[in-house]
Amino acid sequence: MYNNRLLQVVAIAALTSSVLANPIPLPREPVDKIPRGLPLVFDEVLLLDAPAFRTGEGNELTASIRMFTHVRQFDSSVVSGALTTAIEALGIEVGNKANNLFERTKLFLAIPRNGIEVNLDISGCDSFSIGDTANGGLLEKNAGIGACGGSLNQRTISGVAPGFFSNREFEATLFPSPPTGFGVISDVDDTIKISNVLDKKQAVKSLFIDDHQAVGGMPELYSKLDGELGNPAWFYLTGSPYQLFPSLRSFIFEKYPKGPMIVQNLTITDIQSIFKFVLDENNVRDYKIAQIEKLHGFYPQKKFLTVGDSTQADPEVYAEIARRHPDFIQCIWIRKVNEADNSDERFATAFKGVPQAKWKVFTEPSELMELDVASGKCN
Structure with a gap:
């Protein structure tokens, strides 16, 4: 981002x-x-x-x-x-x-x-x-x-x-949260918050200047899930650094079910390390996989819905976790963002080895409103 x-x-x-x-x-x-x-x-x-x-x-x-x-x-x-x-x-x-x-x-x-x-x-x-x-x-x-x-x-x-x-x-x-039941792991940028990740100038404005704006329909979808899944454990997993935690927390707590936000560690005492941290394309992917593995260690018996978008590596991250821990991941939803790589080839590669019934790529949250995640209906 x-x-x-x-x-x-x-x-x-x-x-x-x-x-x-x-x-x-x-x-x-x-x-x-x-x-x-x-x-x-x-x-x-x-x-x-x-x-x-x-x-x-x-x-x-x-x-x-x-x-x-x-x-x-x-x-x-x-x-x-x-x-x-x-x-x-x-x-x-x-x-x-x-x-x-x-x-x-x-x-x-x-x-x-x-x-x-x-x-x-x-x-x-x-x-x-x-x-x-x-x-x-x-x-x-x-x-x-x-x-x-x-x-x-x-x-x-x-x-x-x-x-x-x-x-x-x-x-x-x-x-x-109890050891069993449901949980939701949600990405933030361009999944539940408009961040314009693919437009460099707009991304900076969204990050530092503009009032945070929810992706249309996502607050309603998450409210529905919160009720239907029986007060699940919510986790907001973002590639943003902890310096942005206060403003993102306020936004999430106002618009979405409350839950801890997992942010990256980024210190700026070493300028060279900043450039490596920010420009490494594998950084966010590896970070998210590591954090979800940590949640699996906390709640190995829970079932999770994971929600992300197509701008970065969410499909690849969630699919990797689903291959490692099939019983841990109940469903995977990926929001299709304009101008991202939304090709069939990308998703076929990303979700190789993951049952097709377990994942769905969507454009509008309304496509998901009738799905029964609790019973395993993911698409």
Whole structure:
């Protein structure tokens, strides 16, 4: 979904960050030399929503926690103006959407903090401490949270970081799910959100500037599935980096059934690694396969509907998982996007070895409204 124009914007943002991102003077020691431990007064924590799954024979739950710790930022019109100038220099009109641009790029400006440990509380479950964040300020770790009273209700994960005048609270949502039943794994860009992946200039506008817009008919389809599949576990798997998590989360929670969003790790401390990360055509494919394999490890007895589109590698990704774990994948739906490779040859190759009754390529969500996924009617 990314391109050279986007890379230019990110690179400009990275260069700008050293001058504009920090409201609080940092200690003389470099950030990565500051003592490890609990968050300090100039730290912020981005906590991502987490799935939870049962472990062993009992009701004990494990949560898959992800977080990003960085130096506290300051919302400045100077930063917003600099970013607006940078992106308009690429021939992209910002207009009255400067706030969107700033909100979606500010985490690209963040200076990561490593070695941070946070104390987390989940209402009705065991409290726990988790750390240390790695060199990119990122952490992904499973943590036991007890039986939570035997309930699988959604819960709030919360924590506190110290501040100068008041402590700063951060929170996310825990989504527990039973080992059996149904789940849905959905792509985001051009599957449920209009992203214009194949139009490079429009893709940058959709990513950073325009208000997020749902693909027509998809909210209604997902609402129907949520009821018919008996409150399934929802997972939103995107190639977007975690820096875009806040805005994408708001969009998904407003338009679609709530569930954790799985985003890529991308730090911008090493410019060369950014280019490799973004331009590697196999990156998103390998990343999505790895993440679905992880979900299979969490919920090996569930049955999943996977939904994607034809712009990138969703057909190939979902088909590969279906070949590896036939009982894990109930149905595969692929939205046909104009100007993508929608040839019969592509889909025949992608789905080789996958029963034809298990997958469907569609143009309009209305084509799917009468299908009974729970009974295995996929097309």
